[in-house]
Amino acid sequence: MNGEAPHNNAESTGNLTRTPLSEQVRRIMLDNLVRGRWQAGQRIVERRLATELGVSQAPVREALRDLQAMRLVESSPHRGTRVGDLSPRRLCQVYPVRAALERLAAELSLPRLAEDPSRLEEHTEGMRRAAAAEDVDAQVRHGVAFHREILRAAGNAVLLPSWESLAVELWTHLSLTRVRTGLHENARDHEPIIEAFRRRDPDVGRLLQLHILGYAPQPIGAS
Amino acid sequence: MNGEAPHNNAESTGNLTRTPLSEQVRRIMLDNLVRGRWQAGQRIVERRLATELGVSQAPVREALRDLQAMRLVESSPHRGTRVGDLSPRRLCQVYPVRAALERLAAELSLPRLAEDPSRLEEHTEGMRRAAAAEDVDAQVRHGVAFHREILRAAGNAVLLPSWESLAVELWTHLSLTRVRTGLHENARDHEPIIEAFRRRDPDVGRLLQLHILGYAPQPIGAS
DNA sequence: GCTTGAGCGATGATCGATCGTCGGTTAACG
DNA sequence: CGTTAACCGACGATCGATCATCGCTCAAGC
Structure with missing residues (x-):
């Protein structure tokens, strides 16, 4: 994925320490939660999000795991992930x-x-x-x-x-x-x-x- | 992997709730830590462990993430994972x-x-x-x-x-x-x-x- | 009309392979 | 002989694809 364009949609242009994709994805997801772009209970589909961000499923999955540890999203096996309770x-x-x-x-x-x-x-x-x-x-x-x-x-x-x-x-x-x-x-x-x-x-x-x-x-x- | 044999090497034979591979891997790793089979500072190579357990890299990686959240192993990007301080x-x-x-x-x-x-x-x-x-x-x-x-x-x-x-x-x-x-x-x-x-x-x-x-x-x- | 189960699409779980980086090694140079 | 830089193997990070399961739909049966 991410065909040929320089994938620097972040603010860090040319920093020496390239951050892992999963980290970038995590930040974007956190930002979505903070900005209220994601409503509580809303379904988060791994593949759809991966496509939107131009990455594969793996980094999205890893980021999702992090958010899950922070109780910001809730996952159950085979049933997917949804935005957690932010009330x-x-x-x-x-x-x-x-x-x-x-x-x-x-x-x-x-x-x-x-x-x-x-x-x-x-x-x-x-x-x-x-x-x-x-x-x-x-x-x-x-x-x-x-x-x-x-x-x-x-x-x-x-x-x-x-x-x-x-x-x-x-x-x-x-x-x-x-x-x-x-x-x-x-x-x-x-x-x-x-x-x-x-x-x-x-x-x-x-x-x-x-x-x-x-x-x-x-x-x-x-x- | 796990060619054709029924992959029930766990104790749960025929339980209705099949546990995800990553969960099984996590338990095995925890057991290894408890039993002292893994010494502090020892390197944990994802692929080697995956091969030994007869699974792919992904579930091992997920299990590793869990242990990392529990501070039982320490990972740094591109430098691998090693057994954490259990002193x-x-x-x-x-x-x-x-x-x-x-x-x-x-x-x-x-x-x-x-x-x-x-x-x-x-x-x-x-x-x-x-x-x-x-x-x-x-x-x-x-x-x-x-x-x-x-x-x-x-x-x-x-x-x-x-x-x-x-x-x-x-x-x-x-x-x-x-x-x-x-x-x-x-x-x-x-x-x-x-x-x-x-x-x-x-x-x-x-x-x-x-x-x-x-x-x-x-x-x-x-x- | 209501229940129930087969069929189907959507989706998470897992896999095998590839890419890029890291650390150690070796060989050229001074 | 010590220093440095190119080389190489190992490994984590990421990818694209496949498999199995879940929830839903819709039609058959009562």
Whole structure:
């Protein structure tokens, strides 16, 4: 497939590290989900999508597997794949898990971040700028980066991948664009967390946990 | 491949639900890891494994993806896959994450399990029997089932998959067979947790968290 | 008219083959 | 003899094709 045209429909023209096709496909699919081009429950036919993207079935399949691990699509053998539940109801299930993981991360990373919270500050600054420019995408990117930095600082090679598998970036985007919480409030909300790190507050974990649960439509959604 | 012979090399002869090849491959690979047939860092060549198992490259690749999501193998593009770190050091990173998730699960499932902890009791009973019979496999199975039951009772569709991706069953097996903790102690260790559920102890989450961290060689392993 | 099962199209699962890259090896050069 | 660059085998990534299964349709039977 992809006959003879230079298949650089991505923004990266001539970058040295060619990304695998499956990775590119994954990004496109994520983008489709974020932009709402795909509705919940909609059928995703591997071959059709492969044809549309000009690739074979294999990379599409691999990308689909990734999204499946993130619970963004649901597959059952011989019955195909369909867009998963992206409703606020599902978000209420994602956030408690995310909050629990980040609480652990905060506790583990406390010494390191108390020593040097500069990275966190950079991201809040980025959020502020993005909010001022009304750039939702950038705001999400910085907001997620803030939290990802905490995960990274925890220094646990298992914790970060588990968190990544929650597709926080996507859910944050959906939350901002669909539920439409107050936008630029976010930057300010993160200040107390940095402060807690600075003063080595042993409750920083719980603080962060509550901070995240505050994002969910209902703070606690169980059973 | 698999020329003409009925490809039922699995134990399930004539079961109605044929399992996909990739699933069978995944189980075999997990077994290889548990039994120690594969050493850490060892190279896993997709095609060689495919030939050995009498299947094509595709199902092996899919199974490999699953194990990769569980951090049991490590892959990098064009450089192949190798067996991941299965050392106690890594286990010390898995258990805090697991403990955090199960703490959340316990808190969410408290009302339900306080109402009816019979399932939990069944599993501790199973653990006792398995310990008496010195059946390590069965003991692991019941021990993990105990915890999985808590996850399931939490009723969070995101929490359970996240927990499953930690490969708790495999790590428990490794912990028991390699580090060789006291065996039949496990059944008794779980009694206080059931009791905590029964009396609706709001600290049951923390109790469970500490219970799990007690399994790790060092209770807290950070940085 | 309602049920039921054969037929059919759509689709996921798997396969065998090819393409391009990576890492090590070897041979030319200084 | 040490360095470097072309070469080569191995392997992952991707492809196009085939196979088996599922859900649906429609007609036969009651």
